[in-house]
Amino acid sequence: MRVSSLSPIKEKGFTIVEVIVVLTVVGILTSLVLGPIGDFYQANTVSLGRATKESDIRGVLRQIEKDLTNNKNFSDAYTVAAPLGAKVGSTWGANWSYNGMGGNYPERRVLIASVPATSALPNNDPTNSRYPIFATTGTCPTEPTASLATNVAIIYYMAPAPTSSASQPPSQNNPYNLYRRTIVPELTGGATYCYGRTPAQKTTCAPGVTNTVCRGIDALLVSDIRSFEVDYYLSQDIATTINGAYTVTPANPITDAKAIRITAKTGQIVNGAASTIEASIRISRTY
Numbered sequence: 001m002r003v004s005s006l007s008p009i010k011e012k013g014f015t016i017v018e019v020i021v022v023l024t025v026v027g028i029l030t031s032l033v034l035g036p037i038g039d040f041y042q043a044n045t046v047s048l049g050r051a052t053k054e055s056d057i058r059g060v061l062r063q064i065e066k067d068l069t070n071n072k073n074f075s076d077a078y079t080v081a082a083p084l085g086a087k088v089g090s091t092w093g094a095n096w097s098y099n100g101m102g103g104n105y106p107e108r109r110v111l112i113a114s115v116p117a118t119s120a121l122p123n124n125d126p127t128n129s130r131y132p133i134f135a136t137t138g139t140c141p142t143e144p145t146a147s148l149a150t151n152v153a154i155i156y157y158m159a160p161a162p163t164s165s166a167s168q169p170p171s172q173n174n175p176y177n178l179y180r181r182t183i184v185p186e187l188t189g190g191a192t193y194c195y196g197r198t199p200a201q202k203t204t205c206a207p208g209v210t211n212t213v214c215r216g217i218d219a220l221l222v223s224d225i226r227s228f229e230v231d232y233y234l235s236q237d238i239a240t241t242i243n244g245a246y247t248v249t250p251a252n253p254i255t256d257a258k259a260i261r262i263t264a265k266t267g268q269i270v271n272g273a274a275s276t277i278e279a280s281i282r283i284s285r286t287y
Helices: 007-011 016-067
Strands: 073-075 087-088 089-096 109-114 149-158 175-181 219-233 260-270 273-284
Touching: 016 109, 016 175, 016 219, 016 273, 073 089, 149 219
Parallel strands: none
Antiparallel strands: 073 109, 087 089, 109 149, 149 175, 175 219, 219 260, 260 273
8 A cells, every 4th residue: 555655744643734834824923033133143243333332432432541641741742763653654753732643633643642651550559559650860859840741742633553564544454553652861961760669651553663772562542444533622621723833834733732633533444334333532631
């Protein structure tokens, strides 16, 4: 006797038509349910990526604000010998300019600030017991004066990623990074530090640069940065920037600025398309 291949189905009380109907319904329900779930997952993945990137760039701006808590002044230039200067070609020897590294770039500014050298770094000083550093060419006085204080230069700058070209602006295919350089002035003329304290800050250099003055590597703050803009204000509560701040003859030198506003943009890929995320922060000098 020939046994039909449908016998197991019939034994369970189902007909072939019923099975087809069930499979069809399951297929429809699967597309109706899994489709929206997939879209929801994709949307949440994009949203999470964007939120992470926004958190990163805002975190960097807050870190800069913390770095400049005791900022003494903003500068339009900083003169320093190679390899601590700005990069021109393959040499880190040019003087730093607030206009931008290698030219006048409104979206690639350089922020130059001066902060007191201290006996401990803020992030390693939970009890806030660090001391300012003083140096002199003579005898250290019993009570130090402000003129003997050692100041450290902090420089924030954009530079091409290792595989990018400096001759091209930042883009998805030519990413730049934002770095922080720290420069502790070398003692000259027989000067010595006072009271047995030396700066906790260390002079840093660009990645890959080897020199006896380098005590560390420039801090990489954020990758794939598209712009770093800095505006200067004469007072903490004024809304108008210094007129002509980036011209040869500004209305006021930026060394008079009591506040700055940093606006930064970073790149992100959303659904295969390039996108940017922007954040800004206003930072005031404490004195």
